[in-house]
Amino acid sequence: MGLPVLKGAAAGATVVTLPGKPSAVLPLPAGPAKSFAARLAPLAKGALANLLPPLITVALILLFWQLAASGPQSSLPTPSKIWEEAKDLIVEPFYWAGSQDIGLGWRILVSLQRVAIGFSLAAVVGVLLGALVGQSVWATRGLDPVFQVLRTVPPLAWLPLSLAAFRDSQPSAIFVIFITAIWPVIINTAVGIRNIPQDYRNVAQVLRLNQIEFFFKIMVPSAAPYIFTGLRIGVGLSWLAIVAAEMLTGGVGIGFFIWDAWNSSRLSDIIVALVYIGVVGFLLDRLVALVGHVVTRGTATN
């Protein structure tokens, strides 16, 4: 096999990776090019198999929506109307034209910042409290009933109380995030700590690890898979709560944007914002899952 042939093969194969032309893989001419193309074909096929079904689903939903909402009596906008009315919001997430006229990207970032503060606090406090509850029988008996009752309180029910306590919307919203996200973190951490094998505790005892060493070297790594399950549920809940909290507290976040759009009857804007929220929530969940996957590498296997 000569070099020019290989070059030709490579050149032929680069066509395959061009976006929008995945089907070019298949009709490639047979011969020397086949080996390279044959290697890429399964990859492209895999990508296609993963991407195509959701794309088709979304297209079908949009089509159905377009048909269903296009009647004269319809109270909701069609996708094409949304595109007309809210094109600037969709294509330009980060424009800035005055303090209240900013892109959805900025609003999302403001909400994310609140979530980041509230959720980080919840993660730290939750893991510590969870460790206490998981480690001590008496702490479990004393605190667990309280936690079980408090965790069923809906996030927004905390808002009036926190507004009264903090007298400001920003810390109140953060507190709502905190109190929403902390319960799954506490409960899952406690379960993780209770499930630390006695063997690891024996190792720690033989080595005479002190409480702090035990916490960082045995407890946290051993309970990490559970902790990250709690964190993942927690981040999802905080994203749910922030939108609701911002609707009531006002300010710049994505939740207030929706409320504001509703008050000025901009339904198209609301729908665009919903898609943003959904996508960001999905990314947040994936982010925590990814961090968990990296951090707990090796713990699942024994």
Next chain:
Amino acid sequence: MSYLKIDHVDKRFQRGAASTEVLKDVSLVIDKGEFVSIIGHSGCGKSTLLNIVAGLTPATTGGILLEGKEVNAPGPDRAVVFQNHSLLPWLTVYDNVALAVNKVFGRTRSRAERHDWIMHNLDLVQMAHARDKRPGEISGGMKQRVGIARGLAMEPKILLLDEPFGALDALTRAHLQDSVMQIHAALGNTMIMITHDVDEAVLLSDRIVMMTNGPSARIGEVLDVHLTRPRQRLELVSDRTYIAAREAVLKFLYERHRFVEAA
């Protein structure tokens, strides 16, 4: 003065009003450098006895004296090699040993010395090649080797092995027994091993402690194994002393103290 003295140890487990006596009046003296096996049917409390020596379980009455001083809490002077290796799965082989070495020698040895010591112990069990692997990536026998390295690396006064090879296949077990014999010959550690494998006990031990069945298990008999070291597995198969020792243990276990529930 005896090196390790198990002094009139009783152990009762209290569950509500019911109390079960697991060990009754167990006394044993072990010399420095001795290899002692404790053998008995399952449930006879031999693991409990080892845990009492390790300090992981408190004795109800009686106590443990190590070099004349009472020990009643766990510590690195009585390192344990656990039955299921108990390596921390999120740490590499190296880090598992390092955890012990850094804790025990963190103040007394420099970083470089500790590194050399970790590698030395991994070499000793022929596991230096897998230093960056995690426990999940190595075989059961290899895990147990690392467990032994971790125990040895603490420079314990006495190494406690709790059925260390119980979960391994016969070939791997033989390899590890040979390794333990070499280490014992080279370092002269004092070791106590729990086992229910008669051949293993005879092959490795200077003395075999045979326990009666529980509840209220006691030391039934102590057998001295007068076999010269180094011992060769194959030569021993037809050795008279070996066969006699083996027979003595088997008779104790299966004639005089048959495990009725196992039938």
